[in-house]
Amino acid sequence: MQLHLMTWQDVESYLQHSKGIIIPIGSTEQHGPNGLLGTDVICPEEIAKRMGAEDDVLIAPTFNVGCAQHHMAFAGTITLRPSTMMAAIMDWVNSLYKHGFTHFYFLNGHGGNVPTINAAFAEIYAQWSLDANDPSGAPLTCYLQNWWELPGIFDLCNKMFPQGHGAHATPSEVSLTYYAYPEAVKDVTMTPKIAPNGPIKDAEDYKRRFPDGRIGSDPSLATVELGEKIMDASVKSLSKSYKAFLNAR
Numbered sequence: 001m002q003l004h005l006m007t008w009q010d011v012e013s014y015l016q017h018s019k020g021i022i023i024p025i026g027s028t029e030q031h032g033p034n035g036l037l038g039t040d041v042i043c044p045e046e047i048a049k050r051m052g053a054e055d056d057v058l059i060a061p062t063f064n065v066g067c068a069q070h071h072m073a074f075a076g077t078i079t080l081r082p083s084t085m086m087a088a089i090m091d092w093v094n095s096l097y098k099h100g101f102t103h104f105y106f107l108n109g110h111g112g113n114v115p116t117i118n119a120a121f122a123e124i125y126a127q128w129s130l131d132a133n134d135p136s137g138a139p140l141t142c143y144l145q146n147w148w149e150l151p152g153i154f155d156l157c158n159k160m161f162p163q164g165h166g167a168h169a170t171p172s173e174v175s176l177t178y179y180a181y182p183e184a185v186k187d188v189t190m191t192p193k194i195a196p197n198g199p200i201k202d203a204e205d206y207k208r209r210f211p212d213g214r215i216g217s218d219p220s221l222a223t224v225e226l227g228e229k230i231m232d233a234s235v236k237s238l239s240k241s242y243k244a245f246l247n248a249r
Contacts, residue, residue: 001052004061011099014058015193019102020246021058022238023092024048025117026109027066032169032214033196034186034222036131039075039169039177040066040109044147046180047234055239061091066113070200073207082116089120097140104142105245107238109173117144138187143245150237153230161227164194166217168210172230174219179227187220194218 002010003021026041036042041064052059068079080088093104106117121142128139148154157172158165165171178185195214200206207213 001056001058002049002061003058006058011058012181015100018058018246019100020105020114020242021060021096021103022048022052022105022107022242023060023063024107024109025063025066025089025113027068027113028064028076028078029066029068029071029110030077030169030213031174032217032219032220033188033190033212034175035169035213036177036181036184038064039173042180043173043176044107044109047147047231047238048178050231051078051235051238051242054235055242057242060092060096063089066110067116068110068112070112070152070203070206071213072203074213082119085113085116086120086123088122089117093120093124093140093142102140103246104140105242106142108144108146111146114144124131134137145238145241147234147238148236150238150241153192153234157230157231160230161218161221164218164221165214165217166195167197168215168217169195171219171221171226174222175224175227176230176234177227178222178224179231182224185224190214190218190220193220 024044028037028041030037031039041062045062049061051057065078065080067082067085068077071077072079124142161171195210195217197216198209226238
């Protein structure tokens with residue numbers, strides 16, 4: 001179930017039996033010569049949509065722009081300042097909390113978002129910790145899960161791609177996007193076949209070190225078929241992870 005495809009009455013009915021919601025969150029940034037700019041959006045969004053349809057779980061609209069300043073030397077990348085992203089996350093959570101949601105599961109697709117998402121959670125909890133009029137503590141809980149770190153998924157991807165999996169524009173994430181959008185498949189020759197590894201600093205330094213956008217990866221290994229296997233495993237793993245989150249005390 002997707003929030004933006006429901007009426008307000010539908011949402012009220014959902015809240016009668018569940019106070020939880022999954023929020024896909026990602027980034028709009030370059031993903032090498034054959035990866036879509038929306039890769040970090042598509043991966044968590046598609047996994048969440050499929051899981052939500054199977055398990056009758058509500059999926060929020062995707063938070064589709066993140067912290068991607070180090071990709072800004074590549075055309076099409078859009079970035080938020082960490083302070084802007086934190087404020088937006090807090091407003092999303094507070095808006096949904098006002099309607100009765102209490103459990104917020106963020107399924108993330110971009111590693112560069114992690115510090116900012118966690119900082120936003122800290123600010124949300126601080127609102128309650130510093131409110132002398134509410135000594136009972138925060139009546140809501142937030143959780144961050146990177147899709148590639150769902151139980152079993154990282155090992156699966158490494159088995160599929162023992163060489164050239166890398167750290168950015170990986171064949172696993174590109175495979176997922178190919179499965180979701182097979183019309184986007186591209187056959188691109190990459191030199192070197194496996195990109196170098198190295199540190200990340202500002203945008204110009206990034207492009208100097210990694211001129212085609214990849215880090216340690218060979219996304220030419222991506223296929224629709226492998227994407228389907230990763231998707232199926234991720235949906236099952238997310239289902240278990242989300243249920244554990246709801247039941248945690």
